[in-house]
Amino acid sequence: MKTVLVAIVSGLLFGIGLSVSDMVNPARVLAFLTVGRGWDPTLAFVMTGALAVAGAGWLLKSKLSRPLAADAFHVPAKGAIDKRLVFGAIVFGVGWGLVGLCPGPALADLALAPLTTGIFTLALITGIALFHFSFEKWVAAVRAPHTGEDA
């Protein structure tokens, strides 16, 4: 029950943060990603605020032997940079640069502009399902073993 409350609080904070920082607007994100006239630094400030607070979280974590509302920490080991990571990041980057939406804002926009962004979100979930139900095993067999869950 405690973990349900944690999930609700964390989810709410994440969503509020996305709206307050305007990361829910793909045009804002593309204005950061597009180099040249009209460049918009907003995403860099958002990242700065997020890294400062999340970094403090990691410092606090080092003082804990177990989470405050769960039995154990489930965080990935710091593995090596492999082909799978590099290729995945490139594929993600192409899609992100085409539309300006990544997974968090794509979900958040279901509350704000479902008619215009819903197709993207549906395709996003389909892409994740494709990976989960088929390519996951294929990739694991052909390429390097899964180095763990970073995210």
Added chain:
Amino acid sequence: MNMLSAIPVWQALLGGALIGLSVAVYLLFAGRIAGISGLIEGAFGRSGRAVLNVIFLLALIGGAWIGAHLRPSGVAVHVTDSIPLLVTGGLLVGFGTRLGSGCTSGHGVCGMSRLSPRSIAATLIFVGTAALVATAMSALR
């Protein structure tokens, strides 16, 4: 993109800090990484964890609605109206984030704030690639 007016720096920092707080709360209380692409994939499982992931994601959607109403002028969402672009982009982002084990939240916020070399490399690569693609797309328009 001409309709884009700047938002105050403090607002961007505050919104970012709330995202960071979400990550810190989930880490310290649930002991887990709040990476959105990972939470979505985990929602396909059959355990209680899948239910918990769905609850997190639904709360995120609710939080976005609340956040939008906290802003006096509301939010504007401007996205391409090209359906092929939306579908292609969505599939690439979904598949790519799982192949690379993380997205802007998992690698960008959680991993980089932990100084993970994998996450720093992934973030540099996906931001760099996205910048190339977005800049090229803008030149074509």
